[in-house]
Amino acid sequence: MITNRTVPLLLLLLTTLIMLHSITSFTPRLLPSPRFTLKTKRSLLRSSSSITNIHPPTGTHSLSPYLNPNNKNDQILTLLTSDGSLKLTLLTLRNLLNDLSLDQNLSPLSTRALGTAFTCSTMLASGMDTNQIFQLTINGDGPLRGICTVSSSDGTMKGYVGNPTCEGVELINAIGKGTVQVVKNHPDWPRPYNGISGIGGGGISIDVGVYLAQSEQRECVIFGEVEMKSFLVTGSGGYLIERLPEASEATSDAIEKNLAELAKGSQNWFMDSLVGGTDLLTVASMILGEEVEGKVLESIEPATTCECSLERLVRSLTLIPRDDVMDIIQKEENVEAKCEFCGKMYRLSPDDVKREFEKFEKINEIKMKEEGK
Secondary structure, three states: OOOOOEOOOOOOOOOOOOOOOOOOOOOOOOOOOOOOOOOOOOOOOOOHHHOOOEEOOOOOOOOHHHOOHHHOOOEEEEEEEOOOOEEEEEEEOHHHHHHHHHHOOOOHHHHHHHHHHHHHHHHHHOOOOOOOEEEEEEEEOOOOOOEEEEEEOOOEEEEEEOOOOOOOOOHHHHHOOEEEEEEEEOOOOOOOEEEEEEOOOOOHHHHHHHHHHHHOOOOEEEEEEEEEEOOEEEEEEEEEEEEOOOOOHHHHHHHHHHHHHHHHHOOOHHHHHHHOOOOHHHHHHHHHOOOOOEEEEEEEOOEEOOOOOHHHHHHHHHOOOHHHHHHHHHOOOOEEEEOOOOOOEEEEOHHHHHHHHHHHHHHHHHHHHHHHO
16 A cells, blocks of 8 residues: 555666676776866966867858857867867756756755766767767765766756765765766667776766776776856866777877876866856867867757656556555545656646546557457
8 A cells, every 4th residue: 555645756767787897908098087176376268269270060161150158058069180089078067057956956965966977978978879878877875875867969968866965975975885887778779788887986087987998998088077156056067088999199199298288287277167268169279289180070059858747657657556546546645756857846636646547547448459459
């Protein structure tokens, strides 16, 4: 019998077998991923008009459509070095994360955790096939009770943390010990791809970087961070630099040198740039430096998505024994369900439950008759 007045909304999640990928003898060379907290007053702002080492996509003649002054809008920007050695993906998510924080009633710490995970999964989803999804799950034993994000190549994403109100501890301790799990799937695939590695305690983006090196043998540097003032997100984003097959050592070395120089000027240079209003195109130019040229591939404005609906709630109710549903109706109890991904609340009165339940049964009865013909 049902004793609680709240019936959880059953969401359709990927149910996959997580397989441990063995580490091969190949050890990729990881570019250094600076993760610092010290700030300096040195300004990193550069005028967009000074960008001479980045070119627009083939067939276009201007970078103007890809500029995002003061990072007013959220943006996913991808570039390729002119020699095809490295792919750069940069992301800013301030607006989206502020909205999610309000919708899901997140504490500042939970907001930081979800925002950093979103940054990693969304950058890694960039460039995937249409309809392919990238699911990142951080399963830790800390009070945060895990993080789950799902991102697509079109810039749409959804996600949640296990404990929305987690606070009072460092983020690393809030996550705890556990695993980083990745699932990639596509409707046309016979089965999803699964990967797993351990949480090393260096931070979400560092743990994701270790996963990429160990489980997928990908040579890259990935960085993600969130800065907040109380409950307000002032900056959120990151960058992913991936070394492609047959990459030039000279190009890789030049980028590595530029990252080191940027860290010397300001150890928190990337977040200083975002919060200070430096747009992603200018940041990309700073990463490339004077020796490397690049070309814009695309720019997308990310957005949240969710498949929750009243119909799904009703379907979940049909999984409950009919006697229990009738008990809800007889006791005149309301059914309430909150979607973990978007925070939307659904409420059904006893009359609503009865009406929707009967409607669903009639639809199923018609389908069964049609299938029997």
